[in-house]
Amino acid sequence: xxxxxxxxxxxxxxxxxxxxxxxxxxxxxxxxxxxxxxxxxxxxxxxxxxxxxxxxxxxxxxxxxxxxxxxxxxxxxxxxxxxxxxxxxxxxxxxxxxxxxxxxxxxxxxxxxxxxxxxxxxxxxxxxxxxxxxxxxxxxxxxxxxxxxxxxxxxxxxxxxxxxxxxxxxxxxxxxxxxxxxxxxxxxxxxxxxxxxxxxxxxxxxxxxxxxxxxxxxxxxxxxxxxxxxxxxxxxxxxxxxxxxxxxxxxxxxxxxxxxxxxxxxxxxxxxxxxxxxxxxxxxxxxxxxxxxxxxxxxxxxxxxxxxxxxxxxxxxxxxxxxxxxxxxxxxxxxxxxxxxxxxxxxxxxxxxxxxxxxxxxxxxxxxxxxxxxxxxxxxxxxxx
Numbered sequence: 594x595x596x597x598x599x600x601x602x603x604x605x606x607x608x609x610x611x612x613x614x615x616x617x618x619x620x621x622x623x624x625x626x627x628x629x630x631x632x633x634x635x636x637x638x639x640x641x642x643x644x645x646x647x648x649x650x651x652x653x654x655x656x657x658x659x660x661x662x663x664x665x666x667x668x669x670x671x672x673x674x675x676x677x678x679x680x681x682x683x684x685x686x687x688x689x690x691x692x693x694x695x696x697x698x699x700x701x702x703x704x705x706x707x708x709x710x711x712x713x714x715x716x717x718x719x720x721x722x723x724x725x726x727x728x729x730x731x732x733x734x735x736x737x738x739x740x741x742x743x744x745x746x747x748x749x750x751x752x753x754x755x756x757x758x759x760x761x762x763x764x765x766x767x768x769x770x771x772x773x774x775x776x777x778x779x780x781x782x783x784x785x786x787x788x789x790x791x792x793x794x795x796x797x798x799x800x801x802x803x804x805x806x807x808x809x810x811x812x813x814x815x816x817x818x819x820x821x822x823x824x825x826x827x828x829x830x831x832x833x834x835x836x837x838x839x840x841x842x843x844x845x846x847x848x849x850x851x852x853x854x855x856x857x858x859x860x861x862x863x864x865x866x867x868x869x870x871x872x873x874x875x876x877x878x879x880x881x882x883x884x885x886x887x888x889x890x891x892x893x894x895x896x897x898x899x900x901x902x903x904x905x906x907x908x909x910x911x912x913x914x915x916x917x918x919x920x921x922x923x924x925x926x927x928x929x930x931x932x933x934x935x936x937x938x939x940x941x942x943x944x945x946x947x948x949x950x951x952x953x954x955x956x957x958x959x960x961x962x963x964x965x966x967x968x969x970x971x972x973x974x975x976x977x978x
Contacts, residue, residue, distance in 0.1 A: 678733025885913035
């Protein structure tokens with residue numbers, strides 16, 4: 594059954610060729626009763642040449658012309674003209690072939706008989722020649738155009754599928770980046786708090802059993818942070834994009850963040866209560882303070898920290914500055930090094946800047962400046978937190 598299906602088009606093409614050659618042979622046979630001269634054999638040769646019309650359409654057309662002009666190879670010439678038109682575009686070769694076949698259909702053989710015809714006969718012959726030559730040429734060009742359009746449609750469908758695949762991959766990459774950012778900004782922050790509180794309990798508790806439990810909790814928190822760091826690395830390697838979960842915290846959540854940070858920090862929120870700020874700007878300020886406090890807790894235990902958030906004209910300024918650590922050493926918490934990088938990317942997308950550097954007298958400072966109105970060409974409209 595499979596071989597029959599594969600051979601179906603070939604069998605159909607062979608049947609069409611057989612019918613066309615048979616019709617051309619019949620045309621020559623009926624128009625040349627015995628005795629027959631060379632014009633009959635020229636018409637027979639024209640009919641036989643149709644066997645090669647697909648491979649050599651222009652050569653077959655030239656072979657049919659003697660039979661057309663001197664004999665009655667009208668069917669063979671029309672078929673050859675159709676193949677020439679279908680094989681190429683509407684160029685000079687197609688038009689020349691149509692004119693040559695049209696002249697052969699218009700001029701009757703012998704020429705003496707053509708000269709004896711009246712003007713009315715010549716007019717009818719011209720109409721028939723134009724129709725019989727223009728029909729095959731137009732049909733061939735139409736099928737050629739149809740094949741070109743089908744190929745173009747198939748190409749467009751392939752491009753559309755490829756575009757959909759790329760769009761799906763982009764969405765997947767953004768979702769992975771969103772998850773990575775959320776894990777870093779929220780989950781690791783909370784796990785770091787657990788580790789800090791467990792470490793403090795381990796140091797201050799007098800009961801050995803409580804100290805052992807605190808030590809175990811701190812170890813679990815540190816292990817959780819390590820696992821989170823590994824997962825964040827994997828997710829960041831597979832996706833990109835400044836996206837986060839919604840709803841996200843705003844400036845009004847900063848007092849609670851500072852109070853729960855386990856850091857000696859003082860907050861100055863110098864933003865009027867009636868000020869309306871874009872949500873991405875407020876979330877960028879919140880994440881900046883959150884990341885800076887997390888770094889203080891990791892690298893500068895007990896350092897006095899000042900958090901200032903103020904509205905200066907059309908820009909929101911955030912400054913988190915901490916002094917040197919109150920006690921030597923630091924809490925041994927793992928970090929992926931992506932926090933400041935992510936904050937800088939977020940600030941750039943909002944049309945702002947972020948700097949993070951050590952202070953001259955010791956300590957560290959993180960400063961954010963973002964416009965509260967979208968600058969020209971900003972990607973804020975496409976930024977989803």
